[in-house]
Amino acid sequence: MSTQLQHDMLPHATHDELARQNFVQSLKVYLASKVSPGNKVVYEQRAKPRFEQEYKRAPQTRHEVRRVMTDEPYYQTWSALQRTSQEMMWDAVAASVERQLPELIARAKRNGNTVGSLTLNPDLKIPAYHTAVDIHCMPGGYHSEDVTDDVAAGAVYDRAVYIYAVSRLGALNDDLGQSLVRYLKETHPAWQPRKILDMGCSVGHSTLPFVDAYPEAEVYAIDVGAPMLRYAHARAEALGKCVHFSQQNAEHTNFADGSFDLIVSHILLHETSSAAVRNIMRECYRLLTPGGMMVHLEAPQYHGMEPYAAFMFDWDTYNNNEPFWGTMRELDLVALAATAGFAKEKTFQTFVPSAWQATRLGTSRFQCGDFGGGGRWFMFAAGK
Amino acid sequence: MARKAKGERPVFFHDPQVDKLLAITMALAGEVSVLHERLDTLERLAEAKGLISRQEIESYRPDEQVREERERWRTEYIARVLRVVREELEAVERGEVPESYETVVRAVSS
Numbered sequence: 001m002s003t004q005l006q007h008d009m010l011p012h013a014t015h016d017e018l019a020r021q022n023f024v025q026s027l028k029v030y031l032a033s034k035v036s037p038g039n040k041v042v043y044e045q046r047a048k049p050r051f052e053q054e055y056k057r058a059p060q061t062r063h064e065v066r067r068v069m070t071d072e073p074y075y076q077t078w079s080a081l082q083r084t085s086q087e088m089m090w091d092a093v094a095a096s097v098e099r100q101l102p103e104l105i106a107r108a109k110r111n112g113n114t115v116g117s118l119t120l121n122p123d124l125k126i127p128a129y130h131t132a133v134d135i136h137c138m139p140g141g142y143h144s145e146d147v148t149d150d151v152a153a154g155a156v157y158d159r160a161v162y163i164y165a166v167s168r169l170g171a172l173n174d175d176l177g178q179s180l181v182r183y184l185k186e187t188h189p190a191w192q193p194r195k196i197l198d199m200g201c202s203v204g205h206s207t208l209p210f211v212d213a214y215p216e217a218e219v220y221a222i223d224v225g226a227p228m229l230r231y232a233h234a235r236a237e238a239l240g241k242c243v244h245f246s247q248q249n250a251e252h253t254n255f256a257d258g259s260f261d262l263i264v265s266h267i268l269l270h271e272t273s274s275a276a277v278r279n280i281m282r283e284c285y286r287l288l289t290p291g292g293m294m295v296h297l298e299a300p301q302y303h304g305m306e307p308y309a310a311f312m313f314d315w316d317t318y319n320n321n322e323p324f325w326g327t328m329r330e331l332d333l334v335a336l337a338a339t340a341g342f343a344k345e346k347t348f349q350t351f352v353p354s355a356w357q358a359t360r361l362g363t364s365r366f367q368c369g370d371f372g373g374g375g376r377w378f379m380f381a382a383g384k
Numbered sequence: 385m386a387r388k389a390k391g392e393r394p395v396f397f398h399d400p401q402v403d404k405l406l407a408i409t410m411a412l413a414g415e416v417s418v419l420h421e422r423l424d425t426l427e428r429l430a431e432a433k434g435l436i437s438r439q440e441i442e443s444y445r446p447d448e449q450v451r452e453e454r455e456r457w458r459t460e461y462i463a464r465v466l467r468v469v470r471e472e473l474e475a476v477e478r479g480e481v482p483e484s485y486e487t488v489v490r491a492v493s494s
Contacts, residue, residue, distance in 0.1 A: 022421070087471075091387060091464070095464075131390075134389035139389045141389075273491075327493040
């Protein structure tokens with residue numbers, strides 16, 4: 001198994017901490033590859049016939065599938081193991097980060113402002129969709145701060161994402177950004193955006209590929225979480241990448257109209273709300289120059305998906321603190337973009353192959369909700 | 385640092401105590417794995433350097449300081465194994481009820 005790039009900001013793990021993280025990763029791989037597929041067997045052989053006997057038809061929605069699967073002992077065990085593996089992952093990483101937090105904060109300060117910048121806004125209101133529950137069960141979420149100049153949330157996220165993705169996002173967790181860059185270079189080879197904005201950047205792992213791909217462009221990245229941004233800034237500095245980070249809500253930013261040629265987001269939308277997605281679309285329209293483009297990478301929508309597959313994707317909605325995951329998958333993104341001002345004929349949805357997996361064979365693995373089942377990303381884009 | 389994610393923990397089994405027991409068991413399994421990995425490292429290093437024999441390990445007797453260090457280690461270890469119990473108490477202290485999570489799903493979806 002490949003290892004994560006030990007950049008200057010990545011927390012170090014002691015022998016036992018690493019062994020604990022290794023165990024969680026192995027457990028997740030085992031659950032995904034050996035235990036989770038059994039749910040389909042249970043569904044086909046037990047739950048679905050039970051439903052059919054009662055209703056004289058097959059389940060038609062993910063909700064109907066969930067209703068019959070909830071009582072299946074096998075599904076209960078897998079679910080409990082899956083949830084526990086998620087909690088163990090955060091716990092194993094948080095313990096390691098907590099031990100070395102003063103050193104991480106010192107390192108973040110040492111990395112300074114050599115190439116990029118960081119602007120925090122202590123008055124920013126953290127949106128309710130982040131404070132109501134801690135998204136994907138990460139204790140404290142993206143925004144909580146316990147000490148001055150806290151970077152813990154960023155450090156935990158950077159390491160845990162690597163474990164969660166079982167290294168499928170690459171040594172710098174940058175596969176989302178790399179995949180999008182690869183797609184844009186192939187479909188728009190002559191295009192050189194001058195100003196780029198990454199919305200909901202967290203630790204900037206998806207942002208940095210744009211710095212390399214468009215060296216002439218100014219790259220901006222925003223997030224609501226201060227500890228994420230402090231870490232993201234220090235991480236980018238440590239890697240020598242110029243990004244201007246600021247603490248802002250993507251629904252309403254302080255950038256001027258027509259500021260950007262390219263606005264991107266990477267698995268951001270499902271961590272917001274219906275109202276926020278509408279606002280984000282509107283804000284993208286306002287911020288784009290004529291001829292500019294917004295591109296959002298996400299997990300796939302439920303439209304056209306088999307009820308069982310949608311039910312499995314939907315596990316995170318109810319069991320992994322992703323309350324908006326399911327509703328997001330059923331939104332009519334084209335209609336929302338149109339309401340925000342984008343011409344319908346300039347919107348498009350497609351699947352972008354994963355840059356990391358394109359270089360390797362047979363690595364796709366489906367966990368449950370996951371980042372989209374591996375191997376490709378769902379893309380929603382619109383031009384202005 | 386917060387160590388419990390805000391939000392009601394789902395119950396999968398008909399008896400919620402079973403959910404708790406499973407989490408405890410998996411934590412234990414994890415710690416056995418951690419231990420195994422450390423032992424494996426030790427034995428491989430020691431073997432490579434010709435440092436120890438099995439007889440030396442069998443006849444080892446810890447002194448007072450080692451006993452105290454081990455006691456502290458075991459306390460942290462047990463806290464890790466019983467994480468889910470601690471989280472249950474935190475949920476109680478925060479007043480999280482089963483309805484609270486569904487309220488959030490409805491709120492963000494409307």
